[in-house]
Amino acid sequence: MKLHTRLASVPYLLWVVVFTIIPLLLIIVFAFTGTDGGFTIENISAVGRYTDVIMKSIWLAAIATGVSLFLGYPLAYIISRHSARQQNVSLMLIMLPMWMSFLLRTFAWMTLLEKTGVINRLLGLAGLGPFELINTSGAVVLGMVYNYLPFMILPLHSVMVKIDASVIEAAQDLGASPLRVFFKVVLPLSMPGISSGITMVFVPAVSTFIISRMLGGGSNLMIGDLIDMQFLGNAYNPHLGSAISLVLMVIILLCMSIMNQFDDDVDVEGVLR
Amino acid sequence: MKKLFRLLAVCTFCMVMFAAPAGAEEAEFDEAYYGRFRGAGISINVFNWGEYISDGSDDSLDVNAAFEEVTGITVNYATFATNEELYSKLKGGGARYDVIIPSDYMIARMIREDMLEPLDFSNLPAFANIDEKYLDPEYDPGNLYSVPYTAGTVGIIYNTGSVDEPVDSWGILWDERYTGDMLMFSNSRDAFGIAEKYLGYSLNATDPNELRACAELLKGQKPLVQAYVMDEIFDKMVAGEAAIAPYYAGDYLTMSESNADLAFAIPKEGTNLFVDAICIPKGAQQKEAAEMYINFLCEGRVAADNITYIGYSTPNQAAFALLDEEIQNNPVSYPPDELLENTEPFLALDEETGRLMDQLWTEVLTTDQSYNKWLMPVFLIVAVAFSIGITIARRRRKIRDTLR
Numbered sequence: 175m176k177l178h179t180r181l182a183s184v185p186y187l188l189w190v191v192v193f194t195i196i197p198l199l200l201i202i203v204f205a206f207t208g209t210d211g212g213f214t215i216e217n218i219s220a221v222g223r224y225t226d227v228i229m230k231s232i233w234l235a236a237i238a239t240g241v242s243l244f245l246g247y248p249l250a251y252i253i254s255r256h257s258a259r260q261q262n263v264s265l266m267l268i269m270l271p272m273w274m275s276f277l278l279r280t281f282a283w284m285t286l287l288e289k290t291g292v293i294n295r296l297l298g299l300a301g302l303g304p305f306e307l308i309n310t311s312g313a314v315v316l317g318m319v320y321n322y323l324p325f326m327i328l329p330l331h332s333v334m335v336k337i338d339a340s341v342i343e344a345a346q347d348l349g350a351s352p353l354r355v356f357f358k359v360v361l362p363l364s365m366p367g368i369s370s371g372i373t374m375v376f377v378p379a380v381s382t383f384i385i386s387r388m389l390g391g392g393s394n395l396m397i398g399d400l401i402d403m404q405f406l407g408n409a410y411n412p413h414l415g416s417a418i419s420l421v422l423m424v425i426i427l428l429c430m431s432i433m434n435q436f437d438d439d440v441d442v443e444g445v446l447r
Numbered sequence: 448m449k450k451l452f453r454l455l456a457v458c459t460f461c462m463v464m465f466a467a468p469a470g471a472e473e474a475e476f477d478e479a480y481y482g483r484f485r486g487a488g489i490s491i492n493v494f495n496w497g498e499y500i501s502d503g504s505d506d507s508l509d510v511n512a513a514f515e516e517v518t519g520i521t522v523n524y525a526t527f528a529t530n531e532e533l534y535s536k537l538k539g540g541g542a543r544y545d546v547i548i549p550s551d552y553m554i555a556r557m558i559r560e561d562m563l564e565p566l567d568f569s570n571l572p573a574f575a576n577i578d579e580k581y582l583d584p585e586y587d588p589g590n591l592y593s594v595p596y597t598a599g600t601v602g603i604i605y606n607t608g609s610v611d612e613p614v615d616s617w618g619i620l621w622d623e624r625y626t627g628d629m630l631m632f633s634n635s636r637d638a639f640g641i642a643e644k645y646l647g648y649s650l651n652a653t654d655p656n657e658l659r660a661c662a663e664l665l666k667g668q669k670p671l672v673q674a675y676v677m678d679e680i681f682d683k684m685v686a687g688e689a690a691i692a693p694y695y696a697g698d699y700l701t702m703s704e705s706n707a708d709l710a711f712a713i714p715k716e717g718t719n720l721f722v723d724a725i726c727i728p729k730g731a732q733q734k735e736a737a738e739m740y741i742n743f744l745c746e747g748r749v750a751a752d753n754i755t756y757i758g759y760s761t762p763n764q765a766a767f768a769l770l771d772e773e774i775q776n777n778p779v780s781y782p783p784d785e786l787l788e789n790t791e792p793f794l795a796l797d798e799e800t801g802r803l804m805d806q807l808w809t810e811v812l813t814t815d816q817s818y819n820k821w822l823m824p825v826f827l828i829v830a831v832a833f834s835i836g837i838t839i840a841r842r843r844r845k846i847r848d849t850l851r
Contacts, residue, residue, distance in 0.1 A: 392633040392675025406531045409805035435837045
């Protein structure tokens with residue numbers, strides 16, 4: 175039996191080695207070599223020049239993640255307290271925008287936010303504006319929240335569904351106020367959902383480049399734009415591009431390790447211990 | 448009177464006689480030359496810019512289909528969006544192409560890096576159609592590797608509804624009255640090109656001080672710029688979202704079809720005259736068939752249909768002669784020579800300059816972010832402190848639990 179399960183994993187292992195591990199190693203090799211092929215740490219140290227861009231990416235992605243959590247958490251909780259059929263319908267409604275192309279959705283925001291766009295024109299009818307909506311970092315955050323919100327709601331919901339209503343009722347029976355029930359029961363039990371939701375929003379948000387290009391007016395550079403410039407820009411410097419990717423990976427790993435700390439915490443603090 | 452009538456009749460007859468063969472298009476192309484590979488099952492891979500060949504819409508010639516019909520060679524056609532994309536595809540080595548159409552500076556770079564195959568001009572009879580103005584260019588001395596396909600200039604597109612002064616200088620891109628109403632290239636080479644011309648430098652300047660001066664100028668322009676874009680310019684200019692944008696002449700023609708208020712000006716300081724040319728990359732497997740394709744693109748009627756569809760200027764004299772008079776006299780596509788005096792082509796920059804330019808460009812784009820100096824260390828400290836804090840809290844709780 176053991177042999178069989180091993181054989182079954184071969185196709186995926188092959189896939190991972192060819193398409194994930196080898197490219198990853200290539201990125202590392204590229205990041206630590208110069209154009210002449212020799213070893214150098216020049217690329218990595220050159221990334222320091224782009225601290226501004228990296229910080230801005232993290233900052234915007236963090237805001238977008240926070241807003242997604244703020245919007246997604248109550249919704250996920252409300253959905254999880256409904257009947258199974260209603261839950262299916264609401265989840266489908268949440269997934270609905272994802273059936274459309276990511277690019278198209280972001281493009282639609284361009285026409286909404288532009289100076290001559292729908293929102294400004296409506297405000298104009300009411301005698302307001304025009305406001306500068308597009309080409310700001312706010313627009314970039316909006317694009318991120320819009321595109322990645324489902325990735326926050328879905329893991330939150332899947333964890334919250336498992337919270338037994340009787341646990342909440344027990345807390346209420348024992349005289350806990352609604353706030354206390356939330357902070358002592360619901361919040362700790364939904365921690366794993368929060369951490370995976372944060373990871374699933376933060377990771378794609380921090381590395382996006384198309385949202386910042388379309389809604390940020392090209393001057394809200396993010397790490398993704400920077401990497402894109404190294405491979406498709408005038409300088410064509412895959413070594414620096416790889417070094418930036420490597421730094422991005424480290425940042426993401428760092429964030430995920432912080433999130434994992436939360437996860438471990440739940441085992442200790444959770445009511446169901 | 449009778450005589451005159453008869454003469455007229457003869458004339459009409461002759462005209463009908465001469466007009467008839469023009470309808471049969473296959474006879475235009477030399478069968479002895481184009482028929483050589485018929486039935487051999489050969490296919491060539493063509494890599495071109497998007498929207499850069501006549502595809503049969505609006506009664507134009509479907510160039511690839513016509514070529515397949517005339518020669519029996521199958522054309523696998525693919526498109527790219529930037530020269531750099533083409534370059535990295537070729538450099539990556541994964542793809543095989545027989546015909547590519549890069550721009551001047553990219554051709555120069557590819558020649559320098561030995562990525563192009565020299566052409567066999569005995570195989571390219573239609574090359575004689577190319578205007579001698581475009582021969583022996585700086586990017587390819589002696590025309591050993593490339594055949595000019597299209598040419599064009601970069602100029603200022605502006606909306607006459609909001610700009611009522613005459614536009615003749617790049618200076619308008621630094622005019623504060625148009626704050627928030629102008630767009631700018633997001634591509635470093637084109638953006639620096641404008642600053643270079645405005646400051647009177649060469650488009651191919653390699654002096655770091657000159658480039659720094661350009662970067663400073665561009666930083667000063669940043670507060671006025673609404674957005675740094677490329678193809679989004681089409682939408683934004685047509686919708687009136689912005690009033691001024693530097694862009695390519697051929698694309699202006701496309702935009703002006705949708706918005707008649709748009710006008711185009713070539714600044715007096717001079718500008719970039721670019722040429723896109725057809726080349727064969729090293730490693731092409733069907734060189735002769737590829738040359739046949741290049742020759743086909745140089746045929747007067749094919750080039751004329753192509754240029755009518757694309758909207759840039761043709762370097763092909765035979766094609767120019769076939770164009771409508773209205774297009775021939777259009778100063779946007781075919782600007783008078785005195786305007787072209789100051790123009791300059793882009794040449795390949797050496798690696799160091801290219802890198803410096805990209806680095807300065809990133810600086811320009813991130814210039815107004817001042818909160819960053821302390822944020823990175825603070826972020827790191829907070830992250831680490833958080834990590835340690837949680838570990839300590841957990842350990843304490845464990846101790847407390849075991850004591851209980």
